[in-house]
Amino acid sequence: MAKRTRQVITVGGAVVVVIAGAVIWATSASSSPGYRTATAGPASVTATLDTTGTIEPVQNATVSFPSGGQVASVPVAVGQQVSAGQTLAQLDTTSLQNQVASAQSTLASAQAKLAADQSGQASSSSGGRATPALYVTASSAPSDLEAEQNAVISAQHQVDLDLTAASAAVAAQKKACQAIVDPAPQQDSQQQDQKQQSPSQSDVDACTTAIQQAQDAQHTTATDEQKLADAENALSETLAKNAAAQRTEPAPPSSSGKTPSSQIPSSKSPSSQNLPSKSSTGKSSAGGGTSSGPASAEQLAADQAAIDSANAQVAVAQQSLAAATLVSPIAGTVGQIDFTQGQAASTAQHIVVFGPGSNQVTTAVSDTQAGQIKPGQQVSVTPDGSGKPINGQVTSIGLLASTTSSGSPSYPVTISLPSGGDLFPGATAAVSIVTSTANAAVTVPTSAVHRVGANAFVTTLSGGKTLEKRVTAGVVGASVTQIEAGLNAGEQVVLADLSAPLPTSGTTGPRGFGGGRAVPRRAG
Structure with missing residues (x-):
């Protein structure tokens, strides 16, 4: 299901027009030839998550909390008229907030464990000492080790995604095949006894499709598990070669041209203790300065699996906290309340x-x-064939994931609409959910912001010279980005280097208005 992010921007009281995905910004070629620039300035930014949905009729709505807890308030009563999106009940969020904090702490610990094990492997492979470039061997190249570490981590992450998708596919198969495996009994009005109801052809087709999807998911999992095993073996071999090279590697010659005997590693060299093995635990004493050896390839995979599991727990905890407010999906009359x-x-x-x-x-x-x-x-819903959007509200986010055609997990979202209007059940509609807003003092076109890891940078132009600045980005959209720190209003930011060659089918470049990213030129 295609998703995209859209921005509605107001700058200095004027609406910034969005045409074919490009924002008409206050840009200029600048007084310095060769650059396309924009002026950082205040703007009201609204970030939205765009998707598609299906319109369904609602005769009545039965809502409940997705997780249990103590009820903090019930501001409605039976017989009361309520509007769509109105709060019906609220849970005490103290324990839910603690669960989020605990899950985030577990995730941080898992991430730190992976970083420590990666660092331990690199330190073990380098022997803890600097080696002149002339004596660096292929087995000790850190880039090779890092690439193989990343291959193991990436492969484990993919396997975790596959297992989640396969689990969802098997659950869907059981549900789809229920009518065939265990048909519901049908009451015979004449003989007053029960007999099994024969499954329909649609039941058979649905079950067959679900079985095939489950088998495909399991096959994908098996294939990616083999890739993980191959990546682990490659990393284990590299660690073993590096450890062996440290035991036999000659020391660099001294300035006198002679090799002192003290520089020749003996069979009892500390580096010989770094040979990785399948039984390596990867644990070390932070205070004692001793180690049982570098983390194995299997340990890195286990670290990534722990991160994926912790990420899932954070998502569940955050969703449970968000769902602590129970709202009505429709406008109507409260007919039943089961708690106080x-x-x-x-x-x-x-x-x-x-x-x-x-x-x-x-x-x-x-x-x-x-x-x-x-x-x-708030949500804007535009039915297919209609140019008039309808305002709605998010009423619930499901905690049980389903599997998309690509094998990725997805979560159902229900949006309430006001009564009335010529809406057709089953019709599709464009959905735009407002996820965040900001009345920002400083904003720049998103194309002016480039990232290196978790850090964001912009390139400014002043006095004919460019300077790269690290900034803190806030609300980020396809067309405009809020800058919270690192840049002042009125500064010129570079959008593109007009002197760069035009990109071809085999290359990409920063030239062009509103696209790509600027290649920074540091001052001086």
């Missing part, structure tokens, strides 16, 4: 709202986008 303020509510207790004539839109977001969605967020 101060009571411990379970997922089996509900609030029912009756509202004939209302509609809702269901869509799905990826696991990386789910953390941006919260109940109560």
Whole structure:
């Protein structure tokens, strides 16, 4: 399902027009030839997550908390009229906030463990001493080791994604095949006994498709698990070669041209203790200065698996916290409330709202986008064939992931719509969810911002000279980015170097208005 981010920008009271995905910004060729620039300035930025959804009729709505907890408030009563998006109940968020903090702490620990094990491998391979370039061998090249470390980490991450997708596919298969494996009994009105109902052809087709998808997911998992094993073996071999090279590698010649005997490694050299093995634990004593050896390839894979698991727990905890506010998906009348303020509510207790004539839109977001969605967020829904958007609100985000055609997990999102309007059940609609807004004092075109790892940079132009500056980015959109620190309003930022050659089909470059990224030129 295609997703894109859109920006609606107001600069100095004027709306910045978006045409074919490009923002008409206050740009100029600048007084210094060869550069396309823009002036950093204030703007109101609205970031949206765009997707598509399906319109569904809602005769009544039954809502419940996705996770249990103590009810902090119930501001509605049976028989009360409520509007779509209105709060029905609120859980005490103290324990939920603690769960988020705990999950984030576990994730940070897992990330630190992986970084420490990677560093331990690199330190072990280098022997803890500098080697002149003349004596650096292929086995001790740090770039090779880093590449193989990254290959193991990447392969383990892919296997974790595959396992999640395969688990979801198997669950979907069981659900789709339920009507065939265990048909529901059908009451015979004449003989007053029960007989099994024969599955329909659509049931058989759905089951067959689900089985094939589950088998495909399992095959993909097996293939990627083999790639992981190959990556682990390659890294293990490199670690072993590096350790062996340290035991036999001659020391660089001294300035006198002679090789002192003290520089010849003996069989008891400390480097001989760094030979990795399958049984290596990868653990070290931070205070004692001793180590049981560098982390093995298997340990790096286990570290990445722990990070993936911790990431999933953070996502679940954040979604549970966001879902602590129960809102009505429709406008109508409250017909049932199963809990009261101060009571411990379970997922089996509900609030029912009756509202004939209302509609809702269901869509799905990826696991990386789910953390941006919260109940109560404003949504613009435009049905296919209609140029008039309808305002709605996010009412719920599902905690149970499903699998997309690409094998990635996705989470269902329900959006309430006001009553009335000529909406057709089953029709698709463009959905734009407002995820964040900012009245920013300093903004620049997104094309002016380039990133190196987690750091963001812009290139400024002053007095005919360019200077790269590190900045802190806030709300980021396809057309404009909020700058929270590192840049002042009124400064000129470089969008493109007009003196660079035009990009060809085999190259990319910074030349061109509103696209690419500027190649920074440091001052001096």
